[in-house]
Amino acid sequence: MSLTKNPLTRGLLAVASGAILVVMSVGPGTTADAGSLHSQPQAVQALPGSGSITFWDEWTNGAARTAMTWVANAWDKIHPNWPIAERPIPNDSFFAAIRTGIADNNPPDVLQTEGYESTESFAQAHELANLNSLWSQVKYRYNQPDGASMTGACRYQGTWYCVPWDWDTQSFLFWNESVMKQYHLSPPTTFEQKLADAKVLKAAGVIPFALSDADGWPGMHWYFEFVGQFCGSKTQDSAVMRTGAKWNDPCFVKSAALLSTLAKDGYFPPGLVAENYNVQVTLLESGKAAMAEDGIWLEEPPVANIGGERFPAIAGAPYNATSGWVGTSLSVPAKARHSVAAMALLKWMATNPAVGNEWATAGDPMNLKGANVHLPGLDATLVGDVQNYPQLPPADESLPFAVGNTALYALGQGLLDGKLTPQQFSDQLEAAAAKAGPGMG
Amino acid sequence: MNQSVADAVRAEPPAPGTSKSLTAQRWPSWLPHLRRSGLVACLFILPGFLQYLVFMFIPLMSTVALSFTNWTGFSFSDIHIGSLRNYSALGHDPVFVQALVHTLVFVVAGSAVETLLALGLALVLFGNLPLAKVFRTIFVMPAVLSPVVIGLIFLFVLDPTLGIINPLLRDLGLKSLAGVWLSDPHKALPILVLVQVWSTFGLYMLLFIARLGMIPEDQWDSAAVDGASRTQTFRWVIFPALRSMAAVVVLLTLIDCLKVFNTVFVMTQGGPNHATEVLSTWAYTNVFANNEVGYGDAVAVVLLGVALLFIFAWAFWMRREAARNR
Numbered sequence: 211m212s213l214t215k216n217p218l219t220r221g222l223l224a225v226a227s228g229a230i231l232v233v234m235s236v237g238p239g240t241t242a243d244a245g246s247l248h249s250q251p252q253a254v255q256a257l258p259g260s261g262s263i264t265f266w267d268e269w270t271n272g273a274a275r276t277a278m279t280w281v282a283n284a285w286d287k288i289h290p291n292w293p294i295a296e297r298p299i300p301n302d303s304f305f306a307a308i309r310t311g312i313a314d315n316n317p318p319d320v321l322q323t324e325g326y327e328s329t330e331s332f333a334q335a336h337e338l339a340n341l342n343s344l345w346s347q348v349k350y351r352y353n354q355p356d357g358a359s360m361t362g363a364c365r366y367q368g369t370w371y372c373v374p375w376d377w378d379t380q381s382f383l384f385w386n387e388s389v390m391k392q393y394h395l396s397p398p399t400t401f402e403q404k405l406a407d408a409k410v411l412k413a414a415g416v417i418p419f420a421l422s423d424a425d426g427w428p429g430m431h432w433y434f435e436f437v438g439q440f441c442g443s444k445t446q447d448s449a450v451m452r453t454g455a456k457w458n459d460p461c462f463v464k465s466a467a468l469l470s471t472l473a474k475d476g477y478f479p480p481g482l483v484a485e486n487y488n489v490q491v492t493l494l495e496s497g498k499a500a501m502a503e504d505g506i507w508l509e510e511p512p513v514a515n516i517g518g519e520r521f522p523a524i525a526g527a528p529y530n531a532t533s534g535w536v537g538t539s540l541s542v543p544a545k546a547r548h549s550v551a552a553m554a555l556l557k558w559m560a561t562n563p564a565v566g567n568e569w570a571t572a573g574d575p576m577n578l579k580g581a582n583v584h585l586p587g588l589d590a591t592l593v594g595d596v597q598n599y600p601q602l603p604p605a606d607e608s609l610p611f612a613v614g615n616t617a618l619y620a621l622g623q624g625l626l627d628g629k630l631t632p633q634q635f636s637d638q639l640e641a642a643a644a645k646a647g648p649g650m651g
Numbered sequence: 652m653n654q655s656v657a658d659a660v661r662a663e664p665p666a667p668g669t670s671k672s673l674t675a676q677r678w679p680s681w682l683p684h685l686r687r688s689g690l691v692a693c694l695f696i697l698p699g700f701l702q703y704l705v706f707m708f709i710p711l712m713s714t715v716a717l718s719f720t721n722w723t724g725f726s727f728s729d730i731h732i733g734s735l736r737n738y739s740a741l742g743h744d745p746v747f748v749q750a751l752v753h754t755l756v757f758v759v760a761g762s763a764v765e766t767l768l769a770l771g772l773a774l775v776l777f778g779n780l781p782l783a784k785v786f787r788t789i790f791v792m793p794a795v796l797s798p799v800v801i802g803l804i805f806l807f808v809l810d811p812t813l814g815i816i817n818p819l820l821r822d823l824g825l826k827s828l829a830g831v832w833l834s835d836p837h838k839a840l841p842i843l844v845l846v847q848v849w850s851t852f853g854l855y856m857l858l859f860i861a862r863l864g865m866i867p868e869d870q871w872d873s874a875a876v877d878g879a880s881r882t883q884t885f886r887w888v889i890f891p892a893l894r895s896m897a898a899v900v901v902l903l904t905l906i907d908c909l910k911v912f913n914t915v916f917v918m919t920q921g922g923p924n925h926a927t928e929v930l931s932t933w934a935y936t937n938v939f940a941n942n943e944v945g946y947g948d949a950v951a952v953v954l955l956g957v958a959l960l961f962i963f964a965w966a967f968w969m970r971r972e973a974a975r976n977r
Contacts, residue, residue: 306939309724331942335725417812424920481811481831483923484839489813498812612941620746624924627834 260291263551266311267296267322267538268304272507273573274376274538280568285555292551312337317543319552322375325363325539326607327614329371330650332541338371339542344553345370348560353577358447360577362608362650363536372539373556376569377577380431380505380604381438381532384518389416389500397517401524404501408477411500420499421478421626422485426619429469429482429626430606432503435521436465437605442529450608450649457643458636466625466632468524473626483623506575507537535604536577610646617642711955718948724938737949746925747950750933753840754909754957757929761844761908766900769852770893773859774885787860791853801850802917809833809842833919836926843927846914851907855900862896863889898972902965909958930954 269278275298282294297318299307305328311317312332321338323329332338345364349355352374364372383404385397393414398404408418423429437446441461448455449462456462472478479485479493493499495513502508503521523530540559542552559565566581606614621638624630630638643649685691718737722730741747772790776783793801808814809832817829833839866888874884912931915921921928921936930950937947 313725313727331723332725335723335729337725424922426922479812481834484831484833484919485810485812489810493812612937612943615940616936620922620924623922627836627923629836629924 257289257292257551257554259551261548261551262293262295263320263548263555264318265294265296265320265322265555266299266308266318268299268301269322269538270298270300274569277569277572277574280572281559281565284564285558288558292548292555294555312543312545315545317545319542319546319548320555321541321543322538323372323541324607325372325374325536326604326650327609327611329364329539329541330366331611332543333366333369333371337544339544339546339549339553341370341373341542341553341556344373344557348373348557351560351566351578353579358443359535363539366650372541373560374536374539374577375559376537377534377575378505378507378537379532379534379575380503381435381521381534382504382506382508382518383501383521384494384504384508384516385501386494386497386499387515387517389497390517393500395500397519398501398522399519401522404522405477407500412476416497417479417493417499418477418501419472420490420493420502421482422487422490422493423483423623423626424486426622427606428487428490428504429622430618431505432472433465433469433622433625434605435503436468436524437462438531439524439527439529440465443531446531446605449643450605452643452648457640458633462639463632463636466635470625470628470632470635474628478626483627509573512573535607605649607650609643609649613639613642613646614649714948714951714955717945718952720945722944723942724944725942734945737946740946741949741953746928746933747930747953749925750921750928750930750950751953751957753928754930754954756840757844757847757911758905758908758957758961760841761847761911762901762904764844765848765852765855765904765907766897768848769855769900770859770897772852773856773863774889776856777860777863787853787857790856793850794854796850798850798913799917801846802914805842805846805914806833806918834923836923839919839923839927843911843915843918846918847908847911850914851904855903858896858900859893862893866892894972898965898969902962905961905965906958909954909961930957 265282267274267278269275278296278298282296286293308317308321308323312335317337323332329338341364352360354360360374363374364370383398389411390397393407393410393416395407395410398407411418421428421432434446441449441455441459445455445459445461449457449459473482479489479499490499490502490504491508494502495516509516509518520532540556542549542556546552560578563578563580566576566578570576570578570581606618608614609618618639621630621635621642625632625635682691716732717730719732719734720730721734721736772786776787776790780786808816811817811829811831811834816832820826820829830838832842870888870892871884874888879887910931911929912935915927915929915932916935919927921932931954934947934950934954937943937950939947941947
């Protein structure tokens with residue numbers, strides 16, 4: 211009897227072949243690169259040995275997905291002996307996945323995080339490699355290498371643990387062009403004009419501002435728009451770092467009060483605290499709502515019929531800070547198996563202008579010199595203009611997780627649904643922050 | 652069968668041609684000894700025991716052990732056991748207290764409504780009502796859906812702006828009943844309890860119907876001959892027959908409500924402002940969002956304690972019932 215005619219044998223052979231293929235594809239390469247972190251090659255072409263560079267990120271869709279696919283293909287062509295083995299992980303399970311990988315001593319070679327508190331948490335646990343040397347080689351490529359948003363994202367106790375990657379700017383007001391045209395409204399240039407338009411829209415049965423806050427952060431981004439204008443970046447940073455300012459100082463209470471007033475006056479959709487962010491986008495794009503405060507990611511990729519402008523200034527507000535921050539950053543875990551190859555890849559990504567351009571062309575803003583994003587819904591100069599304002603690192607990302615990820619969002623929901631007064635919101639936020647200690651600044 | 656009879660049966664030689672003699676011829680001579688020693692039974696139990704050990708007992712004990720640490724969840728070398736800090740902090744955590752109360756509300760209200768609804772509909776649909784089988788199928792269908800899918804469906808249905816409930820109410824002339832549903836802290840928890848009830852009661856209804864089908868015909872006949880009213884038939888025929896099944900259903904609904912997580916997480920994430928926070932979601936938030944694994948595990952251990960309390964109470968009640976019936 212022929213071996214291949216026996217179904218059992220055929221099955222076993224198939225399983226064995228599959229197993230061999232899997233082992234060949236994911237197995238470790240040579241350990242020729244397992245040298246000191248400080249001995250990375252100066253030229254990326256001189257990568258010894260072979261293997262796969264495992265790369266975990268949350269770029270599952272959109273512009274970053276397109277760009278990362280291009281990066282992987284380009285790198286693999288240059289370094290066929292060190293291909294990128296990328297694992298895109300959905301955002302909602304990303305943190306749990308990477309933490310499990312790290313705790314289990316099975317980290318990737320390159321780890322994308324959202325910086326700030328993530329960087330601090332991983333660095334405190336000694337799970338990230340020191341990237342001071344790499345940073346000194348690539349920082350010349352960045353627009354604001356020493357800005358608070360950059361250092362806050364990646365530097366912890368004087369050491370750089372990540373390379374800042376793409377860039378998020380909040381501080382935009384978007385509008386549905388059809389709705390504005392229908393009601394003969396021009397894009398608002400001042401906050402007061404915006405409120406006047408909102409009254410017209412509300413009277414006509416249109417929701418003035420799309421806001422859905424089940425996730426907690428959209429409502430707090432409104433709050434930080436006001437904090438940026440009433441308190442300024444230094445005061446906010448001081449409150450985050452617990453170096454003097456407190457979350458129940460008058461400017462913070464004033465910011466909360468303005469948000470509370472907008473909610474009470476019915477400028478936001480009903481039931482907003484139980485609706486997720488996708489509803490907010492749907493309301494704006496469908497024309498059920500006329501305007502929305504949001505980040506630049508709303509236009510990644512650009513959406514037809516949606517226009518945008520920098521969030522209008524409030525009359526008499528003393529500051530003009532905008533929220534801008536490192537959206538994603540790239541680290542090398544301390545226990546990465548191919549750390550030198552990983553660092554060579556990061557250096558190539560940061561210093562090769564083609565990579566930054568590709569990323570920006572795909573529609574994902576970068577803070578790299580010359581990598582100019584083109585977003586048709588927004589004036590090309592506007593994106594750069596917003597980046598030139600004093601940049602506020604996002605407080606919800608900079609505060610300790612128990613405050614920034616949980617207490618702040620829950621209290622924001624209480625403020626928006628009228629269960630908390632602005633003073634109660636501010637006092638309880640201050641109490642939670644005092645209990646948790648300083649954040650990442 | 653008492654021990655002496657069992658020994659006699661075992662010692663009796665098999666009759667020629669019986670299945671027992673065939674078995675004796677086919678199996679090796681040492682197998683009966685193995686069976687008597689219990690080794691075979693142990694071998695059969697082993698896979699299940701290992702599964703229980705690896706996937707239930709060890710994680711459970713790990714959770715208890717970690718609840719005494721301040722582990723952040725990043726590195727195993729950072730685990731230091733020996734602190735009661737997490738348990739003392741529970742008392743000062745208003746969200747934990749809220750979550751505990753909500754869990755108890757979920758368990759008591761959910762279990763009661765689920766059991767009564769299942770029982771009531773079982774009694775209605777057990778008879779020869781027209782379309783009874785169609786309704787049975789309709790009521791059981793939610794039980795086969797994933798809780799996540801159920802959560803997403805209700806999230807859409809109840810959405811005040813894009814959902815279908817409010818427009819429906821308006822079209823029916825019931826505009827005053829339209830509301831913000833899950834955004835209202837007073838309505839959100841009852842809605843979640845009702846969603847939980849809706850998603851599982853059909854299965855328990857089927858269990859009751861199956862038990863009703865096992866009531867001997869002569870009992871129904873006797874009740875009819877004696878001229879028993881519907882209430883009397885329920886009191887003296889149906890209720891005694893359903894008693895043990897009701898106990899099982901209560902236990903199952905308690906377990907369902909204690910471990911509720913998916914629908915709450917999908918529909919409200921414990922919000923707004925913790926208005927629907929239950930122990931399982933608060934444990935999850937602390938472990939996975941706040942990086943406070945030790946504290947989150949302490950919350951989970953409290954949930955375990957609450958579950959054990961309910962289970963012990965149930966077992967105590969069952970034992971008392973059994974003693975009363977003897």
